[in-house]
């Protein structure tokens with residue numbers, strides 16, 4: 001919600017007036033921030049939108065404010081032209097601030113790239129303190145967004161949909177982001193845990209959809225422009241429900257330089273395929289490179305890569321994992337009931353590479369069980385379990 005600065009206003013005053021944490025208002029108005037706000041300039045107030053109501057018989061600005069639990073000055077701020085009017089006429093429109101206290105996005109649906117991009121835009125509008133950027137483009141040119149929330153020292157990265165038919169992970173991550181933002185701005189708890197104090201302790205980084213071309217292929221089928229190639233990669237079939245790879249038939253989670261040669265040797269596909277083909281060399285695919293560059297740039301303290309298959313979480317790689325990984329894995333197991341497994345006979349994955357290169361905790365978390373894509377009927381149960389992991393990554 002945008003407001004126009006009046007004489008004497010400050011961001012601190014707005015945080016009191018609207019009961020929104022000051023640091024979130026500050027972060028939402030980083031550009032041109034100075035000690036004294038210029039009168040007439042525009043300030044973004046997170047977690048609010050404006051609605052217009054018409055003046056009814058018996059209304060005053062005081063009664064409108066009182067009935068909506070608002071300070072009357074918030075109405076003066078939004079309606080400066082009405083401040084000194086002795087009697088406001090019936091039917092005159094009044095701008096009223098409305099606090100956002102429920103979810104803006106709905107995750108329990110076939111969650112494609114376009115849905116995610118629209119939802120991110122919606123979140124950015126209401127919560128302008130989140131930082132979003134495009135970190136690169138997929139093979140088909142889709143912009144891959146990265147979202148950052150918080151100002152803390154501890155830097156946690158979470159990603160989803162490395163594998164195309166595991167797109168439910170994107171919906172789970174986006175739902176968590178929305179719940180987190182509600183909890184931060186309303187100072188409410190998530191499963192008994194107040195998120196607000198974490199805003200200055202943790203910086204959360206999200207890439208909700210690493211493989212947008214693959215996700216949309218699974219959800220919407222192939223566009224005429226590349227249909228021939230993907231059908232050929234898919235063994236002549238137009239059923240893409242088993243597709244895990246990127247659009248060129250490379251498995252993005254087999255692309256990392258952590259014993260890639262071993263993986264290359266033993267993986268069955270020796271050419272582009274709907275799953276498991278590691279490519280001609282490590283890091284040939286733009287989506288995999290983008291994720292490598294992001295980790296190198298951001299220097300994460302921990303990464304969580306969300307996949308779907310088997311209700312397990314993998315936390316080790318060739319003994320490179322730090323000692324704290326075990327305690328983290330145990331806690332994740334406790335809160336999610338997913339089985340913590342140290343080693344799995346696999347190489348060249350994103351978390352393998354991260355652990356090997358940075359010697360920091362990295363996890364592959366396999367949500368749910370059954371045939372991918374997992375049915376949406378599992379969404380609620382998966383969300384309850386993953387929420388435990390999201391929260392544990394912050395409080396441990």
Ligand SMILES: [Zn+2]
Nearest residue numbers: 163166307308
């Ligand atoms: Zn996977």
